[in-house]
Amino acid sequence: AADLPSNFIYDAVTADVEQGQRGGRVQTRFPPEPNGFLHIGHAKAIVVDFGVADDFGGRCVLRLDDTNPETEETDFVDGIINDIAWLGYEPAEVRHASDYFGQLYLWAEELIGRGLAYVDDQTPEEISQGRGGFGRPGVESPFRDRTPADNLDLFRRMRAGEFPDGSRVLRAKIDMASENMQLRDPIMYRIRHAHHHRTGDEWPIYPTYDWAHGQSDALEGVTHSICTLEFESHRPLYDWFLRQLEVPDAPRQYEFARLEFTHTVTSKRRLAKLVADGIVDGWDDARMPTIGGLRRRGYPASAIRSFCREVGTTRTNSRQSMEALESYVRRELNEAAQRRMAVLRPLKLTITNWPVDGDGNPVVEHFELTNNPERPEDGTRQVPFTGQLWIEQDDFREVPPPKYFRLSIGREVRLRGAFFVTATDVVKDTEGNVVEVLATYDPATRGGDAPDGRRVKSTMHWVSLPHAVDATAALYERLFSAEVPGDATGEPLDDLNPNSRELLTGCKVEPALAEAAGGEVVQFERLGYFAVDPDKDMYFHRTVGLRDEWAA
Ligand code: ATP
Ligand code: MG
Numbered sequence: 001a002a003d004l005p006s007n008f009i010y011d012a013v014t015a016d017v018e019q020g021q022r023g024g025r026v027q028t029r030f031p032p033e034p035n036g037f038l039h040i041g042h043a044k045a046i047v048v049d050f051g052v053a054d055d056f057g058g059r060c061v062l063r064l065d066d067t068n069p070e071t072e073e074t075d076f077v078d079g080i081i082n083d084i085a086w087l088g089y090e091p092a093e094v095r096h097a098s099d100y101f102g103q104l105y106l107w108a109e110e111l112i113g114r115g116l117a118y119v120d121d122q123t124p125e126e127i128s129q130g131r132g133g134f135g136r137p138g139v140e141s142p143f144r145d146r147t148p149a150d151n152l153d154l155f156r157r158m159r160a161g162e163f164p165d166g167s168r169v170l171r172a173k174i175d176m177a178s179e180n181m182q183l184r185d186p187i188m189y190r191i192r193h194a195h196h197h198r199t200g201d202e203w204p205i206y207p208t209y210d211w212a213h214g215q216s217d218a219l220e221g222v223t224h225s226i227c228t229l230e231f232e233s234h235r236p237l238y239d240w241f242l243r244q245l246e247v248p249d250a251p252r253q254y255e256f257a258r259l260e261f262t263h264t265v266t267s268k269r270r271l272a273k274l275v276a277d278g279i280v281d282g283w284d285d286a287r288m289p290t291i292g293g294l295r296r297r298g299y300p301a302s303a304i305r306s307f308c309r310e311v312g313t314t315r316t317n318s319r320q321s322m323e324a325l326e327s328y329v330r331r332e333l334n335e336a337a338q339r340r341m342a343v344l345r346p347l348k349l350t351i352t353n354w355p356v357d358g359d360g361n362p363v364v365e366h367f368e369l370t371n372n373p374e375r376p377e378d379g380t381r382q383v384p385f386t387g388q389l390w391i392e393q394d395d396f397r398e399v400p401p402p403k404y405f406r407l408s409i410g411r412e413v414r415l416r417g418a419f420f421v422t423a424t425d426v427v428k429d430t431e432g433n434v435v436e437v438l439a440t441y442d443p444a445t446r447g448g449d450a451p452d453g454r455r456v457k458s459t460m461h462w463v464s465l466p467h468a469v470d471a472t473a474a475l476y477e478r479l480f481s482a483e484v485p486g487d488a489t490g491e492p493l494d495d496l497n498p499n500s501r502e503l504l505t506g507c508k509v510e511p512a513l514a515e516a517a518g519g520e521v522v523q524f525e526r527l528g529y530f531a532v533d534p535d536k537d538m539y540f541h542r543t544v545g546l547r548d549e550w551a552a
């Protein structure tokens with residue numbers, strides 16, 4: 001179809017399908033390790049993995065890569081499933097690498113029997129020493145020439161739990177002189193007497209990523225195993241195992257560049273540290289580049305999907321600017337968000353010529369305001385107005401500086417959708433701070449236009465004081481002040497921005513906002529887009545500004 005992304009992965013899949021490779025089928029998998037929640041980098045992999053499957057009428061399986069018992073938790077599994085659903089994808093199936101522990105074990109015995117794997121008693125240090133380095137061939141282990149019978153016996157005893165952690169490993173017998181370090185007798189199993197969140201205490205040995213991954217792909221019927229560039233050098237090993245096992249229609253691995261952003265980190269380990277150190281409130285703090293964080297912040301899933309699709313899939317590592325992602329968010333919210341009025345830093349405005357009714361109570365007017373000029377079908381709402389209002393502190397200066405066109409004494413401005421008002425005087429506290437502005441209104445400007453064609457230079461938002469609802473707003477700066485966190489010192493946390501969140505309590509918002517649903521994003525007129533926190537009452541996260549405010 002014409003709107004398919006154009007990139008090397010789509011080219012490869014198209015060619016395979018046309019040539020009827022692997023039955024012309026397309027099956028992918030998304031294989032996160034459940035040792036943390038998903039981040040924006042994972043969203044890219046999800047869009048590629050699920051996108052390829054959808055675009056070619058194939059299927060994509062979610063496979064939890066649970067081969068490290070110590071770090072994995074069921075909470076993360078549930079979070080991952082939830083995040084994928086929120087992003088708009090549905091796995092054809094949910095599998096776990098641990099589903100295959102039995103078959104992987106049998107295959108390992110088969111390779112041992114054929115002299116293609118051996119038990120190594122060296123310490124982890126000796127093994128890594130013996131590996132050598134680039135331009136420096138490895139040294140064969142003194143245990144490399146054990147007989148298949150001895151290896152099988154030792155391997156079975158490893159599996160039976162006879163040996164302590166780290167005392168032995170199973171290695172593939174490939175080539176200690178290979179240019180490719182991955183082929184220098186890679187480890188297939190290590191001993192870990194650890195409780196696994198699914199298999200419990202059944203296994204004292206666990207497969208490595210390299211041993212588990214390609215074989216799990218094969219067992220599931222994956223055709224295209226798409227991963228990130230750091231696995232490129234593992235591809236010969238991926239192919240080697242499948243070849244030895246004579247897997248028919250073996251899957252193939254393809255690699256693309258990781259998605260990374262300026263001013264943040266996309267590494268579960270580092271994100272976990274931010275959580276553990278209490279620098280953020282949790283994995284889904286609105287400053288986190290996690291799916292949960294972006295969701296709380298108010299990023300639409302569709303904006304994340306479009307960004308990931310349109311940013312391209314390449315084999316060159318690069319960093320995207322956060323601003324680029326924000327522009328997708330802003331574009332979608334501009335279409336979708338309801339407009340509301342909210343005053344973040346309130347200053348009282350009293351209209352001295354406002355009328356009272358027969359009982360001496362101030363008159364209450366209602367103005368009909370448009371919910372979203374981009375979507376007339378969203379209709380209008382009634383917004384109450386009286387002679388006592390909240391306006392933004394920034395919108396008034398007793399003595400206006402040059403080029404300041406908002407309210408000041410003697411100046412007339414428009415209160416959005418209501419009336420023209422002219423400031424006449426101020427009330428100050430004992431320290432000389434302005435605590436109230438006095439003004440008069442022109443009843444002829446009802447609705448916000450003067451019949452005599454008189455113009456004003458500024459239109460301001462407002463909230464009726466007796467009708468206002470109290471709210472809290474969280475404003476955000478970048479979580480890391482450096483464009484590339486850790487660039488200077490190697491430690492990203494050195495570049496944390498200590499002022500990444502500013503909490504404003506005592507905000508005053510129009511009554512309609514009390515009805516907003518958790519997770520909804522609204523536009524506070526003139527202030528930006530704000531997401532309603534799903535858990536806290538009347539708490540709004542600033543998603544993005546109305547325009548790019550970060551540009552230098
Ligand atoms: P981390 O370093 O954050 O732990 P990871 O690669 O170890 O990342 P996994 O849970 O193993 O995380 O990742 C699952 C899938 O998501 C893998 O296929 C991986 O390549 C992909 N992925 C992870 N991070 C990114 C990223 N920044 N950009 C694109 N794909 C990513
Ligand atoms: Mg990983």
Ligand code: MG
Pocket residue numbers: 033268
């Ligand atoms: Mg990792």
